[in-house]
Amino acid sequence: MNKRREFIQKSALGLAGLVTAPAWLEGAPALIKSLNKPNSVINGVQIGCITYSFRSLPDQSAEATLKYVVDSGISAIELMGDPAESFAGMPAPSFNRMRVFQLGGKQRRGEELTEDEKKELTDLQAQSSAYTKEVAAWRANADMKKFEQLRKMYKDAGVSIYAFKPGAFGINNSDVEVAYGMKAAKALGASHVTLEHPSNDEQTLRLGKLGEQHGMSVGYHGHEQETFTFWDTAIAQSPKNGLNLDAGHYIAAGHSDLIPLIEKHQARILSMHTKDRQTPANGKGNVAWGSGDTPIGEMLKLMQKNKYKFPATIELEYQVPQGSDAVKEVQKCLEFCRKALV
Secondary structure, eight states, rough: OOOHHHHHHHHHHHHHHHHTOOOGGGGGGHHHHHOOOOOEEEEEEEEEEEGGGGGGGOOOOOOHHHHHHHHTOOOEEEEEEEHHHHHTOOOOSSSSSSHHHHHHHHHHTTTOOHHHHHHHHHHHHHHHHHHHHHHHHHHHHHHHHHHHHHHHHHHTTTTEEEEEEOOOOOSSSSSHHHHHHHHHHHTTSSSEEEOOOOOOOHHHHHHHHHHHTTTOOEEOOOOOOOTTTHHHHHHOOTTTEEEEEEEEHHHTTTSSOOHHHHHHHHTTEEEEEEEOOGGGGOOOOEEEEESSSSHHHHHHHHHHHOOOOOEEEOOOOOOOTTTOHHHHHHHHHHHHHHTTTT
């Protein structure tokens, strides 16, 4: 009985202590809520990640993708379309999309297809065309509440979504599909959508004007076709057009003026893909961070010094070493950023 009485007394004192707790304890719930959540803001610089980095992992669902991001220590992302759209109920393809890509690639390279391969490609292209129409019909009536649910799920885990990259912004996509992509991005909490630069002035003008209409910025990504003036036309066409700069590809294209490019466009850079690539003289390879020619540390220091607000987006493109996985490699990239920003 004595032990029971002692327990009750201590419990009562504990409750009384909470009632009369000092003011600084009022923030305890917020502190508790932030425990075990990622934080990839390093000395004022937001380090993010594109979820394409986890493409080698087996489960590509929204839930699994979130786990990969959190386990990597990343707190803000550019989200690829597939995890979000499948979560929202988009129909899954009933054919092998990778096979279409493989056979189409052979054909584009001028390689001779066998008769069986030609028939297979024709059948797959017909299925792909039908699927494209099915997806367009779904997007026209997609429920934005599902994207809001996904946003909450990610936010509760400590992850914000700053960019969204569905395949809805191509030349062949209707205005309805473009509007869907921008509305979905807004529901996800993103400030901008991203896409490969179409190298078509009419399309960048169209997307910029639709961005103005729907209150969504558009970031154009480039590969080795990037130049110092690559984005000039698009950003002159609309205040909603901006850069989804890829620093690694810019180096692989053979340019030595990456830092001046960032300084020139810093107000219009929406996000910046960050990877280590080699110059053409060194082979153009995608390599482990610190072993290539991209001045990642210098870029991050520039962002820190000038308080640039756009995120540096980790994009894992080098081959994952045997015995490792994409999560572990993104962790290494994040640690590289942490050391560069000390």
